Amino acid sequence: MTDPIRPALLDVDHLKVSFATDRGRVTAINDVSFRIDDGEFVAIVGESGSGKTVSLLSILGLTDRRTTFVEGTAAFRGRPILGLPDRELRRIRGKQIAFIPQDPLTALTPVHTIGWQIVEQIRTHETVSKEAAKKRAIELLDEVGLPNPAAAFGRYPHQLSGGMRQRAVIAMALSCNPALLVADEPTTALDVTVQAQVLDLLKRLRRDHGSAIILITHDMGVVAEVADRVMVMYAGRVIERGTAREIFAAPEHPYTWGLMASIPPVEGPRPHRLPSIPGTPPTPANIPPGCAFAPRCAHRFAPCAGLPPALSASGHDAFCFLDDNARAAGRAALFAAPETAA
Amino acid sequence: MTPSKATPLLEARELSKRYMVGKTFMPGSGRAVHAVDKVSLSVWAGETVGLVGESGSGKSTLGRCLTRLYDISGGQLLYEGEDISEATARELLPIRRKMQMIFQDPSASLNPRRRVRDMLAEPLAVHKIRPRNEIGDRLAELMGLVGLPVEYLDRYPHEFSGGQRQRIGIARALAMEPQLIVADEPVSALDVSVQAQVVNLFADLRERLNLTYVFIAHDLGVVRQVSTRVVVMYLGTIVEMGETESLFAAPAHPYTRALLSAIPRLSASGERIVLEGDLPSPLDPPKGCVFSTRCPLATDLCRNERPKLTAGANGRSVACHTPLAS
Amino acid sequence: MITALIRRLAEMVFVMVGISVMVFLIFFATPGSDPAARIAGRNATQEAVAQVRVDFGFDRPLPVQYVLMMKRLFVDRDLKSFVNRGQNVIPQVLEATPITLSLVFGAAVLWVIGGLAVGVIAAATQGSLIDRTLMVLALIGVSMPVFWFGEVMNLLSQARFHDTWLFSWVPALGYKPLSEDPWGWFKTLVIPWFSLAVLYIGIYGRVLRANLVEAYQEDFIRTARAKGLSPARVMLRHALRTSLIPFITMFGLDFGVLVGGSALLTEVVFGLNGIGRLTYIALQNLDLPMILATVIYASFFVVLANAVVDFIYIFVDPRMREA
CATH class of the missing domain: 1.10.3720.10 (MetI-like)
Known part of the structure; x- marks a missing residue:
């Protein structure tokens, strides 16, 4: 996986993000490291406040520079991008790294047409005529599956349905052929049948364009559908990392177990009660010391008051003190014999 | 469970809700949108009816019509056999107590300037549910029911997390000692780990308090978990309804099947049916079957004639000319 | 677009008529004040007041008074303010407008x-x-x-x-x-x-x-x-x-x-x-x-400015076009 000669597409090392708030500095992201290679489909999973979105926005320089402090390094194709002057970062943003936001209704400027907004992006990064940019925009809208793309070009965001808007947003993200697509909960605001369409589209685009995709989501089901590799985040840290196959076959962190077990199944036996994680995820302002999950964890023991050993550089690993036997036992208890309806 | 087995707790007969759009003061302007189109549905005491559908299916509008939060434009609504379709606000008052609603966003429905204690105590006093000297005990009891410490009574809504706020929303509904609770997407704004807690809470409360639920949600897994019976809606009409486990195991309507197959699974299983296109505009619904524009099995008959919701075996009803064999 | 324009104009006229009626009622139909005496001016004779009363129809029902007043204001344009040495009202307004x-x-x-x-x-x-x-x-x-x-x-x-x-x-x-x-x-x-x-x-x-x-x-x-x-x-x-x-x-x-x-x-x-x-x-x-x-002049400009604003909205924000 690690090619010593060619640098990774995106290499993030010891990323730390903190905010200035009324009550002093609050650390939202702590010690997050990962790398992504060309053409990979990586999912970052977490609940609200886990820092999954903030970590990527801070890498892209999209956080508020006056209130957000970003430490650590992030290199895009070997070139450090944290702390790059805005002028230089802008050449990468939108051209080589494109962003797909969560809610396509609020993510498009309401007063400009879809086509205008795509052409704007193309002409920001490339010197092409308006006509050529328009032609490309219509091709893109066609490619993402908008019926009648020429008409859609002249439409305003509010005139399209949610699914169509999300396709338009994806077309815009693709307009400069980016090497990396960052999608922040791209299907959360959509209905399931439309979500299925958009996930299929993302998979097809990865195949056709070879772009790497980072998908931020809270939905383990979506992850299972599309991702090659998975990072689970909790309270600002990566708490489990591995290939999708590894993580779904044998999740190692008690939080990941809980996350997977608490999804009500749509087939098979109906559990009498859903296994759930007690308590609520912490907000960045009140992350507990030591293992942040310990207060909600059924398996906590004395060492959890301290910080678990760092994740290994590669392979499947969890940020947890439990040993392999304890993990296997805990997992078995939760998944093997679900309590069925009485 | 209740003495009268013959009368449903709540019954909608061909209930419709129309909105006028583009209406000005000119007569004859504007067009009617059928948000809910002649829906007939009975809710029996003790059951949990899950209403599922995508946005634009009319499930939320139906929920609000069922509690008469919205006026209904056509058909009848009966509570324990009593016609309340035209009941005035004053006449509805005693029934409103028995029918409570819980909404998706608990923070939007809680007054940020009032402590939990005041919010919960007010309906108790106004409706004279409890004598004044028992209110304190009742509040503590309510907090216990929804799994919150009694000390939280003196806090303000903003001091709570989303899950806790939803618990307070539930406590407020329970304060009225209702028979029926209509919950509109009560867990969809919550994190997955918290969502499971609240889903379990709904189940516990049903058992402890003998409640009847109408549970509206777009998340099919959640609906399957809580419901005894499921109603699938599409474009303002019911396309299928039936007993939960059998409906999920063997959907009879092509839409239900597509909806179920579209859910991402943890373990990949089965072929996925990806529907083409979007929901048709409710301003211009298809002439025939509402689903005919997207149905992979649609025939000319489907496109021209709307199928009726017909009852079959095992309490299953389907509105389809060519229902799928189970 | 054209129908929207016509509808807006009709609304403007409607609002202005409403305003003129209200102003008329406030100043001419307030109980206890005699509009004829006001119009005739301070040291007017009984005959002059009586003359004004007949001219303006103050002895007739209110709707007639209103119509007469509007006719003099807009059609005949000969409405005079007696206290102001009998000058015509309209030319003064037209002079002040630019x-x-x-x-x-x-x-x-x-x-x-x-x-x-x-x-x-x-x-x-x-x-x-x-x-x-x-x-x-x-x-x-x-x-x-x-x-x-x-x-x-x-x-x-x-x-x-x-x-x-x-x-x-x-x-x-x-x-x-x-x-x-x-x-x-x-x-x-x-x-x-x-x-x-x-x-x-x-x-x-x-x-x-x-x-x-x-x-x-x-x-x-x-x-x-x-x-x-x-x-x-x-x-x-x-x-x-x-x-x-x-x-x-x-x-x-x-x-x-x-x-x-x-x-x-x-x-x-x-x-x-x-x-x-x-x-x-x-x-x-x-x-x-x-x-x-x-007052009618002022209401005209307020109503006009609002109509213009409505059209600018449509130009600035496409979401308003369908409404």
């Missing part, structure tokens, strides 16, 4: 440009020294009473520093018609424009800044930045375009009200005999015909 329009229009140009500049620059430099300075200046502008500020400007330009190079070009107070002396028109009005605009630059700048700061929290701004657009482009093409609606709404209201006579203080301070002054004098003398004329 003065007020000149004053308000010029000030409006200044305050729109100034408000946009203050708002955009402050929002772009949010939290910096520039932002804070601009906001303090805007607050001062909002707080200064226009009559005081106008007098100070007069004191500086007409008296203390009139002989210096800075203000030697300033002509004496008063109005010079645009058609006769464009340059003189401009010179007499520059200082009134500025005095009137200062308040509005302050208000508009602060409101626009608040709207822009809010717009910067929106998802679409993040999208625009993620596209790699320059900050200036993000500001002007994305944030500003979507923040203009409140700005335009305020403009419509303020412009209409000012043209309708609310620029009174500025008019008085700078010796401009505009609508505001005309209304003021009419009210002082309880000159009913004149009050009626100026």
Whole structure:
């Protein structure tokens, strides 16, 4: 996986993000490291406040520079991008790294047409005529599956349905052929049948364009559908990392177990009660010391008051003190014999 | 469970809700949108009816019509056999107590300037549910029911997390000692780990308090978990309804099947049916079957004639000319 | 589009008729006051009052009185204010109109440009020294009473520093018609424009800044930045375009009200005999015909300005087109 000669597409090392708030500095992201290679489909999973979105926005320089402090390094194709002057970062943003936001209704400027907004992006990064940019925009809208793309070009965001808007947003993200697509909960605001369409589209685009995709989501089901590799985040840290196959076959962190077990199944036996994680995820302002999950964890023991050993550089690993036997036992208890309806 | 087995707790007969759009003061302007189109549905005491559908299916509008939060434009609504379709606000008052609603966003429905204690105590006093000297005990009891410490009574809504706020929303509904609770997407704004807690809470409360639920949600897994019976809606009409486990195991309507197959699974299983296109505009619904524009099995008959919701075996009803064999 | 236009015009007429009825009722049908005596003037004879009563139909039912009054105001245009030595009302209003329009229009140009500049620059430099300075200046502008500020400007330009190079070009107070002396028109009005605009630059700048700061929290701004657009482009093409609606709404209201006579203080301070002054004098003398004329005139501009604003909305925000 690690090619010593060619640098990774995106290499993030010891990323730390903190905010200035009324009550002093609050650390939202702590010690997050990962790398992504060309053409990979990586999912970052977490609940609200886990820092999954903030970590990527801070890498892209999209956080508020006056209130957000970003430490650590992030290199895009070997070139450090944290702390790059805005002028230089802008050449990468939108051209080589494109962003797909969560809610396509609020993510498009309401007063400009879809086509205008795509052409704007193309002409920001490339010197092409308006006509050529328009032609490309219509091709893109066609490619993402908008019926009648020429008409859609002249439409305003509010005139399209949610699914169509999300396709338009994806077309815009693709307009400069980016090497990396960052999608922040791209299907959360959509209905399931439309979500299925958009996930299929993302998979097809990865195949056709070879772009790497980072998908931020809270939905383990979506992850299972599309991702090659998975990072689970909790309270600002990566708490489990591995290939999708590894993580779904044998999740190692008690939080990941809980996350997977608490999804009500749509087939098979109906559990009498859903296994759930007690308590609520912490907000960045009140992350507990030591293992942040310990207060909600059924398996906590004395060492959890301290910080678990760092994740290994590669392979499947969890940020947890439990040993392999304890993990296997805990997992078995939760998944093997679900309590069925009485 | 209740003495009268013959009368449903709540019954909608061909209930419709129309909105006028583009209406000005000119007569004859504007067009009617059928948000809910002649829906007939009975809710029996003790059951949990899950209403599922995508946005634009009319499930939320139906929920609000069922509690008469919205006026209904056509058909009848009966509570324990009593016609309340035209009941005035004053006449509805005693029934409103028995029918409570819980909404998706608990923070939007809680007054940020009032402590939990005041919010919960007010309906108790106004409706004279409890004598004044028992209110304190009742509040503590309510907090216990929804799994919150009694000390939280003196806090303000903003001091709570989303899950806790939803618990307070539930406590407020329970304060009225209702028979029926209509919950509109009560867990969809919550994190997955918290969502499971609240889903379990709904189940516990049903058992402890003998409640009847109408549970509206777009998340099919959640609906399957809580419901005894499921109603699938599409474009303002019911396309299928039936007993939960059998409906999920063997959907009879092509839409239900597509909806179920579209859910991402943890373990990949089965072929996925990806529907083409979007929901048709409710301003211009298809002439025939509402689903005919997207149905992979649609025939000319489907496109021209709307199928009726017909009852079959095992309490299953389907509105389809060519229902799928189970 | 055409039907929308016609419908809007019909609404305008409807509103104006409504206003004229209300004004009429307030001044002519208030119990205990005799409109005939008012119109006849202070030292009028019994015969003159009786004559007025017959002429205006004050002895007939109210609807007839109203129709007669409107007919004299708009069709015959011979409505006279007796107390004002019997001059016709309409020509006086027509004479005052260009003065007020000149004053308000010029000030409006200044305050729109100034408000946009203050708002955009402050929002772009949010939290910096520039932002804070601009906001303090805007607050001062909002707080200064226009009559005081106008007098100070007069004191500086007409008296203390009139002989210096800075203000030697300033002509004496008063109005010079645009058609006769464009340059003189401009010179007499520059200082009134500025005095009137200062308040509005302050208000508009602060409101626009608040709207822009809010717009910067929106998802679409993040999208625009993620596209790699320059900050200036993000500001002007994305944030500003979507923040203009409140700005335009305020403009419509303020412009209409000012043209309708609310620029009174500025008019008085700078010796401009505009609508505001005309209304003021009419009210002082309880000159009913004149009050009626100026109020209807004012309502016309308020209603017109609002209609224009509605059309600008449609142009600025496509979401309003379908409504």
